[in-house]
Amino acid sequence: MATIQRIEGKNSVSDKITVHCGYDHEYRKIRHYKTWRVPDGWSVKRADREAQKIALEFEQSLSQGYLPDNRQTFREYAEYVINLKEQAGLKHNTIRLYRFLLERITPTMGSMKLVDIRPQHLNTFYQSLQQKGVRYTSHKVHTKIDLGALLQAKQMSRTALAEAAGISHTTVTAACRGGAHFAGKGRPDFGGLERKLRESI
Secondary structure: OEEEEEEEOOOOEEEEEEEEEEEOOOOOEEEEEEEEEEOOOOOHHHHHHHHHHHHHHHHHHHHOOOOOOOOOEHHHHHHHHHHHHHHOOOOHHHHHHHHHHHHHHHHHHHOOEHHHOOHHHHHHHHHHHHOOOOOOOOEEEOOOOOHHHHHHHHOOOHHHHHHHHOOOHHHHHHHHOOOOEEEOOOOOOOOOHHHHHHHHO
């Protein structure tokens, strides 16, 4: 919701438009601002109508992903995009993967303003991934139990197991089919998968 604050100066009148767009990773309100100067000779009623129109257009442009804010950092923009994707119904595991990747990017570029990011900054980020101890290496794990047979014997559904184990239904289905799951340091899920499944059953 946009708010409009009229500012009367010595020689002109302006409207400061503020749009609130949720919260950042530190739970501070994300605000975007736009200032519109009222043309000389306009009546208050006409200026109010035009300010409402501009505020609505500004709010719509923000909701569609156009963020004309030179102070916005990469992390703030990434959080904004991830939240939009989450509200649009993107799968839970995909959102978790995005947040995992964001945590890897943030130390290098998170605090940089979007307008300041250049190709050399991306090259620095790529080089940082090659340093010892920084690069993430994953391996695949398989369940040792026949999960499908165990669920059938216990008369338990995959959905119930997923909720009890705190993992996604997709993960349980893949485990029932003998599928492999990525595991490793910093991975959003799947570490200790079999232990979780055993405890839940």
